[in-house]
Amino acid sequence: MSDVPANHPRALSLELREKIEYYRQLGIVANAGPIAHGRGEAFDYLLGEKTPTPVKEDIYTAAALLLEAKHPVISVNGNTAVLAPKSLISLSRNIPAKLEVNVFYGRTGEREKKIADYLISQGAQEVLGINTEAKVPNLHSARMRVDKNGIALADVVLVSLEDGDRTQALIDWGKKVISIDLNPLSRTAVDATLNICDNVIRALPLLEKAVTYLRAEQQKIEEFTAEIDNNYSTARVLKFLNGRLENLATIKNEFSILDATEEHINFINSLIKSVIEEGCFSQRQQELNTDYIPSRLNSEYTCVNVLLARNKPCGFINSCICDNHTFYLKHLAIDKKYRGFGGGKVLLEKVEKLAKIKGCHKIVIEVFTNCHSAQALFLKYGYTIEGFVSCNDQEHNLIVMGKKLTDF
Numbered sequence: 001m002s003d004v005p006a007n008h009p010r011a012l013s014l015e016l017r018e019k020i021e022y023y024r025q026l027g028i029v030a031n032a033g034p035i036a037h038g039r040g041e042a043f044d045y046l047l048g049e050k051t052p053t054p055v056k057e058d059i060y061t062a063a064a065l066l067l068e069a070k071h072p073v074i075s076v077n078g079n080t081a082v083l084a085p086k087s088l089i090s091l092s093r094n095i096p097a098k099l100e101v102n103v104f105y106g107r108t109g110e111r112e113k114k115i116a117d118y119l120i121s122q123g124a125q126e127v128l129g130i131n132t133e134a135k136v137p138n139l140h141s142a143r144m145r146v147d148k149n150g151i152a153l154a155d156v157v158l159v160s161l162e163d164g165d166r167t168q169a170l171i172d173w174g175k176k177v178i179s180i181d182l183n184p185l186s187r188t189a190v191d192a193t194l195n196i197c198d199n200v201i202r203a204l205p206l207l208e209k210a211v212t213y214l215r216a217e218q219q220k221i222e223e224f225t226a227e228i229d230n231n232y233s234t235a236r237v238l239k240f241l242n243g244r245l246e247n248l249a250t251i252k253n254e255f256s257i258l259d260a261t262e263e264h265i266n267f268i269n270s271l272i273k274s275v276i277e278e279g280c281f282s283q284r285q286q287e288l289n290t291d292y293i294p295s296r297l298n299s300e301y302t303c304v305n306v307l308l309a310r311n312k313p314c315g316f317i318n319s320c321i322c323d324n325h326t327f328y329l330k331h332l333a334i335d336k337k338y339r340g341f342g343g344g345k346v347l348l349e350k351v352e353k354l355a356k357i358k359g360c361h362k363i364v365i366e367v368f369t370n371c372h373s374a375q376a377l378f379l380k381y382g383y384t385i386e387g388f389v390s391c392n393d394q395e396h397n398l399i400v401m402g403k404k405l406t407d408f
């Protein structure tokens, strides 16, 4: 009986772990099975526990490969048999493809039989892989033993959740290999003709749906299989993962902006000091002394605004109106700890708003030549380089950057 309450927020995950452990004790899942499962869970968590958008296309390509095959075979190990027995059986019927047990650990004959019997108890008609006479050339693990009417004959083999020595050997033997592996960098995933980077429990039903859809679409089958590029598929998944992690690593929605008041003066002065130490504000601007910011508060022609991250001051802008409807952004700074999270964008949006309110047509800023991240920020938000100012008494010169405001 399970200890997992039905309303536990991770109920499915905990139930699957219990299942893997239960069938390990029965000798169906290998002793290493729970470890492999945990690794998959970790990747699944990072990927969002949903089929990544680019992988949906890979699933269609895989379905097309299986439909095009003369002798497709679905290879089943301990973990896959236990995680998705019904999906394996249903997919094999729908393609149709043979089911063959192929395991890495404890290949005594008894274990394969247990897996086959389990699949039969779940509705499979025939399961190969018990009496194996053929061998995968140049493979030295127990996975080398394959059925002469199954994997040995196959032109396309679907392998799921597998350690890394067989896929390359099958490919060298002339087979196409579709893998289902949540780790896009595993050897299996990289060596496969095509990897489906998804959880086997989600991927198999989607694969069956794609098989059903594509069966009557011969032209689409040919289109899908014409240009299979597993490197490209892997790159897309990695980009997806990267984008997801970048989004998760941002606090931009928690940034806010305020007009600076007396209570922010100490914070702004200490930020100015640290930016001077970084070399991105000028020493000379030690006119940026303690009286400087107070003198610019509450003036018609100057604006000082504070950036808050989760209500804590983390940056500021100091700007003023010049002649000819030009808005001069004199200083922009963000505390080092908060850089790279989208605060710069929030500040620059505020600058544009202020400039427009003040009736300015253009924003101008001078940036030290050594302040590359500030230059990159301005370039990213539409500023262009307009000139250079050489500062003989300074270590670095200034780059003048400007942006025209589109509403004018």
Ligand code: PTJ
Binding pocket: 029, 030, 032, 033, 035, 036, 037, 038, 039, 040, 041, 043, 077, 078, 079, 083, 102, 103, 104, 105, 106, 160, 161, 162, 163, 164, 180, 181, 182, 183, 186, 198, 199, 200, 201
């Ligand atoms: O039953 P056997 O004897 O054939 O052994 C099976 C295991 C899984 C123990 C064996 O093949 C093994 O040790 O595999 P690995 O080297 O741990 O590789 C398993 C791969 O599957 C890893 O890249 C995991 O990230 C991935 N994986 C784990 N769970 C899932 C998964 N991929 C898709 N869906 C999952 N649910």
